[in-house]
Amino acid sequence: xxxxxxxxxxxxxxxxxxxxxxxxxxxxxxxxxxxxxxxxxxxxxxxxxxxxxxxxxxxxxxxxxxxxxxxxxxxxxxxxxxxxxxxxxxxxxxxxxxxxxxxxxxxxxxxxxxxxxxxxxxxxxxxxxxxxxxxxxxxxxxxxxxxxxxxxxxxxxxxxxxxxxxxxxxxxxxxxxxxxxxxxxxxxxxxxxxxxxxxxxxxxxxxxxxxxxxxxxxxxxxxxxxxxx
Amino acid sequence: xxxxxxxxxxxxxxxxxxxxxxxxxxxxxxxxxxxxxxxxxxxxxxxxxxxxxxxxxxxxxxxxxxxxxxxxxxxxxxxxxxxxxxxxxxxxxxxxxxxxxxxxxxxxxxxxxxxxxxxxxxxxxxxxxxxxxxxxxxxxxxxxxxxxxxxxxxxxxxxxxxxxxxxxxxxxxxxxxxxxxxxxxxxxxxxxxxxxxxxxxxxxxxxxxxxxxxxxx
Numbered sequence: 001x002x003x004x005x006x007x008x009x010x011x012x013x014x015x016x017x018x019x020x021x022x023x024x025x026x027x028x029x030x031x032x033x034x035x036x037x038x039x040x041x042x043x044x045x046x047x048x049x050x051x052x053x054x055x056x057x058x059x060x061x062x063x064x065x066x067x068x069x070x071x072x073x074x075x076x077x078x079x080x081x082x083x084x085x086x087x088x089x090x091x092x093x094x095x096x097x098x099x100x101x102x103x104x105x106x107x108x109x110x111x112x113x114x115x116x117x118x119x120x121x122x123x124x125x126x127x128x129x130x131x132x133x134x135x136x137x138x139x140x141x142x143x144x145x146x147x148x149x150x151x152x153x154x155x156x157x158x159x160x161x162x163x164x165x166x167x168x169x170x171x172x173x174x175x176x177x178x179x180x181x182x183x184x185x186x187x188x189x190x191x192x193x194x195x196x197x198x199x200x201x202x203x204x205x206x207x208x209x210x211x212x213x214x215x216x217x218x219x220x221x222x223x224x225x226x227x228x229x
Numbered sequence: 230x231x232x233x234x235x236x237x238x239x240x241x242x243x244x245x246x247x248x249x250x251x252x253x254x255x256x257x258x259x260x261x262x263x264x265x266x267x268x269x270x271x272x273x274x275x276x277x278x279x280x281x282x283x284x285x286x287x288x289x290x291x292x293x294x295x296x297x298x299x300x301x302x303x304x305x306x307x308x309x310x311x312x313x314x315x316x317x318x319x320x321x322x323x324x325x326x327x328x329x330x331x332x333x334x335x336x337x338x339x340x341x342x343x344x345x346x347x348x349x350x351x352x353x354x355x356x357x358x359x360x361x362x363x364x365x366x367x368x369x370x371x372x373x374x375x376x377x378x379x380x381x382x383x384x385x386x387x388x389x390x391x392x393x394x395x396x397x398x399x400x401x402x403x404x405x406x407x408x409x410x411x412x413x414x415x416x417x418x419x420x421x422x423x424x425x426x427x428x429x430x431x432x433x434x435x436x437x438x439x440x441x442x443x444x445x446x
Binding site for chain 1: 307
């Protein structure tokens with residue numbers, strides 16, 4: 001009952017790969033967007049803020065469909081990607097990465113933005129009087145002092161990606177060995193009369209992986225804060 | 230010679246304008262004290278010299294280098310001005326050790342003011358491995374002074390460096406400030422709202438009131 005089949009191990013590994021890539025893909029854009037929203041005041045700030053948070057309130061299937069229209073093989077950008085570079089994101093695990101990245105983006109931006117807002121701008125001012133350019137100031141003062149937010153954002157994005165279902169199934173499909181991540185596999189198993197035991201195993205595994213990710217994040221955050229004291 | 234001849238005008242409160250005029254020159258090793266009440270514009274003046282604020286008009290010059298010239302539209306950003314600014318609250322970087330803080334603004338290459346000398350003059354050798362959170366108020370200010378010195382500044386600006394300290398700590402830190410001015414021979418601008426403190430450190434004292442600098446009586 002409790003031993004995993006090779007196919008189930010592959011599902012777990014695929015889910016972890018998709019979640020890890022999702023975090024890596026999001027890291028730079030999320031830091032950039034968080035900085036923009038936290039530190040800059042410009043016309044359209046509120047609109048941009050709302051757009052960033054849209055995935056949190058829209059049904060995931062709607063976002064999956066929008067991605068399909070945009071990045072699908074016949075989509076506005078997707079058709080160009082396919083014609084120019086033979087890149088097809090649908091039915092490919094990278095599609096699952098993009099779907100979960102879109103869903104996780106606001107979570108990561110929020111966490112990093114909160115942390116950035118807690119950094120004392122007077123410290124950045126002091127750095128500039130000590131010869132640091134704005135870029136050096138950002139990487140030597142602002143970012144290190146908001147690492148806990150980046151870490152929290154990364155873990156939230158990782159966990160969100162592990163649990164992502166609606167946008168992934170709509171955009172990337174439910175292809176065994178390619179885009180069938182844990183939630184999709186559980187869904188597929190619940191549709192099969194013989195799949196109850198396997199579904200339960202994967203559910204337990206999902207819970208285990210998520211709890212482990214959260215504990216790891218707490219441990220890392222604790223270590224980081226202690227090293228900064 | 231470090232020269233400042235600027236005017237700072239800023240909207241202030243509902244319909245009033247903050248207006249400050251400052252004109253002075255500092256020779257190497259000279260310490261000019263500026264005394265003024267809270268809100269008189271002391272910090273605004275120092276921040277304008279450091280490039281954190283833009284004056285409305287005038288010129289700031291360090292030797293042959295023009296830092297600010299309104300007519301010629303020259304406005305060097307803070308990181309291009311060789312200024313050592315010591316803030317009221319020290320503003321040490323909390324995630325760095327004392328040594329990392331000290332080294333932060335050090336330019337690469339030959340330096341006139343070197344780390345061992347600064348550490349020696351300010352007696353902070355035993356603090357180098359500590360984090361700012363492990364320092365007392367007086368120790369923090371000594372490190373902040375050291376950090377500003379290691380920037381190899383053309384001018385040292387001290388913005389009420391003792392204001393956050395109690396009298397006992399003030400008496401501990403004050404000799405270090407005098408020692409720094411005497412040892413490194415930098416043109417120094419020392420501002421504070423405490424007259425006695427300014428008089429003890431500075432060669433000459435000006436008062437700042439109603440936006441005008443005047444010779445102290």
